[in-house]
Amino acid sequence: MSDYPAAEGEEESEGAEADASVTDAATSAEGTDASRKIIHIDMDAFFASVEQRDNPELRGKPVAVGGSAGRGVVAAASYEARKFGVRSAMPSVTARRLCPDLIFCKSRFDAYREASDIIRGIFRDHTPLVEPLSLDEAYLDVTADPRQLGSATRIAQAIRREIFAATGLTASAGVSYNKFLAKLASDENKPNGICVIRPGDGAAFVQSLPVRRFHGVGPKGAEKMARLGIETGADLAAKDMVWLRANFGSFADYLYEAARGIDLRPVRANRIRKSFGGERTFSEDISSPPELRETMDRIADIVWERIERNGAKGRTVTLKLKYNDFQIATRARSLPRNVIDKADFSQIGHSLLEEVMPLPMPIRLMGLTLSNLQGAPKGGRKERRDAEAQLTLF
């Protein structure tokens, strides 16, 4: 069996935004001005720091969490490794080329989750309005200042101190009056730093930044902007809405506001996770039925372990395949009830797989996801709640 790199589902990857897969229940007041106090806390090289904390031999050395073989990708890199240019989501082969002394660690999600639970507990000591983005970062709305610390900056410092005391890990904090600015700020003085963007300074701060720092602007987007003569937030702010619409379509609204430091999104507490999944990219493309089935077994095992750990229950199983021409195919099945156990989950995965076989071409990736989770606020929720209230014999 080929070595499966530990490319965990994107929701698990460090720092990944998970907006697409969550909905909100409780939300903070939607601020239309600069009266809110928002903190973004981001753990420093979280997975790698946990490894360095738990294994003193790794301290001060370039460490990457993730699979080292074949098509493995780096899930997280220590700051020592980042100096060599190693980044999250980078193929491990590339990472090793950049940093020949790089030490690869297998991911230990139990340890990360344990640390994450502690951190989230600290957040909730300070405010009920906590919106976790992943295991290692979260937005907090501290406008109400329940512990009467006096300022958002003091709260952020208290949180960073408490995190270090409880976990031995460092965090960076961004403090501002909206989520967009708070997130930019937390990145400003990383690692183990804090940055405050005060009301009135937001627009100037944003305009000093290269557009690449804007969330949602990737390498391709930055390239396009460069072609259009836009390098910084100031360049963007100089453009009017009509021009932005013409060039960026639906993305224009966001860019227009971002360039002015405006972000009215509330901090959404109790975001509810909508899916649990995982996928594997293979060392070599596979196509033979026995290999495909064996892979399905492995993925079902891994994903189910994650589902169980979270006590999740769901009704929809989705199979994802990426063919070697990078086309993505998905197949889903929804049940009238929750998936019962690993055997059930695996069986559905297998039957979805059988439906697509024989494959038109080899695949480079297979993934399996459980969604339509219990308690997700959506149509039919009431019935599912009822179904859950019914206890089962088997």
Add this chain to the structure above:
Amino acid sequence: MKATIERATLLRCLSHVQSVVERRNTIPILSNVLIDAGEGALKVMATDLDLQVVENMAAASVDAPGAITVSAHLLFDIARKLPEGSQVSLEAAENRMTVKAGRSRFSLPTLPRDDFPVIVEGDLPTSFELPAKVLAELIDRTRFAISTEETRYYLNGIFLHVSEEDRPVLKAAATDGHRLARFTLPRPDGAEGMPDVIVPRKAVAELRKLLEEALDGNVQIDLSASKIRFTMGGEGGVVLTSKLIDGTFPDYSRVIPTGNDKLLKLDPKSFYEGVDRVATIATEKTRAVKMGLEADKVVLSVTSPDNGTAAEEVPAQYASEAFEIGFNANYLKDILGQIDSDTVELHLADAGAPTLIRQDDKSAALYVLMPMRV
């Protein structure tokens, strides 16, 4: 093929077999019935590939033996509408079958008999007989608990197995994971060494319909690990053959509670009616009813966020500690509807544990119901 038959005979026979035929079929011939005219009798057969029913009917006359297939639902609808007491003539020629009765005349498309799929029964080494009434009761007492979830396909039928206890028995069980029904009878001669089998839901339903018209006789049952055949009405009767569900039924005996020490006894009819009444206001599909058990009474109640509340007190014999437990009203009613007696026993443990329900310790039927959190 050419034969004449009484309309009533044809109609009765077609009504038996046509429900086997699925309304929508991707394979055209599965929409058809096979009509095979032999000496003085016609054989009619329908199949869905998993289940087939063959019935012999007496013909007024067979002028030319032969066999042909025609649309089951068409022929049934025609037979239904033909005048009562008429003689129906069936004649096949040149890819058509002509149906004549009185002044009516139909010409129906046909498909050749050789294309008609017949289930290969193979060897059916286990053979025994059961009175039709007993088999009908076995089905009635268990079929409501059959699961309809396709993913746990091995629950989509009635499980039959033999077992040695203080006496040899044949047991039938069905469950959907929320409730379980079990029916036990003395092992019939010939059933010893029988493989465990799961009879699919559709076969159970068709069999039950056929039994209704043959309740006075015996049913011959022949089976192997993969097929089962029920023969009713002896010679010239009906034969139902079904594939069995290829799966393992869960070890259900482990979910039958043995140590439930709280005994509640009450009249199943007033209990049923009380549950039915309070459940009226329940909005959710599952209709959870709360039972408050107190000294010699049960307080049934439903609280609906939209429709208010309902409560009813039902007299009962109960001497254990007071507590509350919730059940799906429909599940309760399904079970209570099976109790032909003026008392039903509920053996309870607590609000989260399976409850055993039966008429008394001698009854052949036993039910286990999981509560709901309320």
